[in-house]
Amino acid sequence: MRISTQMMFQNSLSAMQRQQTAMARAQEEIASGRKLLSPEDDPVAVSTVNQMEKRNSKLTQYQRNIDFATGKLQNQEGLLSNMQDRLQRVREISIASNNDLGNANTRKTFADELKGLRDDLKRLVNSTDENGDFVFSGIYAKESPFVPNGAPPPDTIPNPAITTTTPVNVEIGEGEQVSVSNYGTAFLASGGSDVFAALDTMIADLEAGNPVAAAQETIIAGVQDQVSLTQSTIGNRINRLDQAFENNDTEGLANTKVLSRLRDTDYAEAITKLNQEYMALQATQQSFAKIQGLSLFNYIS
Template identity: 25%
Template sequence: MRISTVTMYEQSVGSLNQQQSDFLKVSQQLSSGRRVVNPSDDPQAASRAVGVDQAKAITQQYTDSRVSARNSLSQSESVLNSVSDAISSAKTLLIQASSDTLSDADRQSVASELRGVYETLFGQANAADGNGNYLFGGYSDDSEPFVKGSDGQIGYVGASQVREQRIDASRLMKVSDSGEAIFQSVPSGAGYVATADAANGGSVTFKGPQIVDDQAVTTDEAYTLSFDGDAASGYTYEVEDSDGNPVASGNYVPENGETTRVEFGGLVMELDGEPSAGDSIAINPADQGNTDLFSTLESALGVLESPAGTPAEKAALRNTLDTSMRELDNSLDNVLTVRASMGARLNELDVVDGVSSNRTLNYEQTLSDLVDLDYAEAISEYSLRQVGMQASQQTFANMKGMSLFQYL
């Protein structure tokens, strides 16, 4: 078979081009550090790598979401820490104001300090994050959740629904709590709170109620303790449930320095002082009475800023302060419960972060196995391709010099 000079040149150039292409491919792999530079290099590995890379990107999005959730919860928890301190300060001031040795001027001074605490709590309830979003407004985070009405009382105008954020594929987490749940609620099982009627004309003061029989207590039952009679004929008391049914009654004998125990529905109250006919005390489950922290402080400020000269005024002062202190205890317990919930969510974020980090490492390892380059193998092939290309070049150089004219 005759092999023409053109055929030899074409075959030699084709071989050179192929050797150079293979050499450049290995060079490109070495420079990029990837075995699969183009999908055509390994279609199956390239396809799997796209899926793994997308899963890794989604994991990173959830990681960014957890950073946002952690920032929001951390800021809220920090504010609630200050709220807890403020409530404790208010309780200390009320204990101080309960002393019988204080004059009206002294109580005014305590009221001035308590009003400062009141304004501090109002500011903390309207705390905002660095972006101007209010922490405790629920969905309505673009406006102040607590506002003062024309009567000077603070009311909640935010939303009861709270913002949620997806922190993982299967977890939707609350990243805020509404001001209503923090400042206008009490924890479950908070017990009972007694409140004297503002129209009482006598000097009866009370302590309690305390639970003495857990099995006899009906947590959703409210009671009313009322007095009748006069000093001449003697006083009686009667306790009625929310349906008006009497559950306890008896004679009430005011004794100076001695208290009268009244037991009903698994509860006990200690009474002291002289009543007036028609005086009454409401005993309600804590979650059915006043649950508003600001209303509690407003009631305490009202009696502290008013003179307490008559026995009835002194009794109103003592009863209001006792009720306010119990309500402050319930409010503090509620704030601590919410803080504990936030702490649990922050801990959960740390756990999910750990799981996510392991998942990301697995994705990176899988991607590496699919597309990354084995440098030892690649360098060996690079040297082999380089030698092959040099050999092809030398062969071509030798062949093109071969001609029959040299022998003529």
């Protein structure tokens, strides 16, 4: 075939340009760690990758939510456990006051101890978190569960501003939610059994030298059950959170494996390709220089 000088030049030149483009591409894949750099590289794979990246980003969010919810619930569990200790002591005092017949001094001491326990319970149930929000007020961030009564007795009443027990649900998985809220008014003052009203009555009885009445003891036992129930609900929720965390983690790992295969640079392959293109370019350059140096005109004097 007849070859023109222009064609020889042009073909070598476009070969070099092609090799340089391929080298730049391989280099970019190595530098960025990704083999999919634009949707046009592989529209189907990019679409899958985008979906999976979104899914992973969502899973990471669920894990954040789970960490947050677990922290909240563990804090509540600690406080409830302290309340349970105080209530247990109230029970013991109430039983002891009935055994210790007629000892007014002891009952007076019991009354003092009950006052301390009452303050403890008040402080525990009205605890605030790191944001200054009340822990046991459910959706009411700035309303304490219990407030001083304007016209005692009792001197502490459930906060009248808290009118609902709407839960605060946190998303921990696709369509899966866990409540992180508990209402102090619900477990310390539900129905007719208000722990602070009962304590006030008990203190008044003891101060008057009388034992704790059976009615109050029943109320305290009922509140203890309520607190236990709340504790076990929290335990269940924490278990669900742990389970969801595991599930999300497993899914995320599986996704990441697929993602990596679809999206990430295979370094061995990319480096081999870079080397190949490098060698090819070098060979083209050398042969170009040699061929271009060849001319019959060199021999005409």
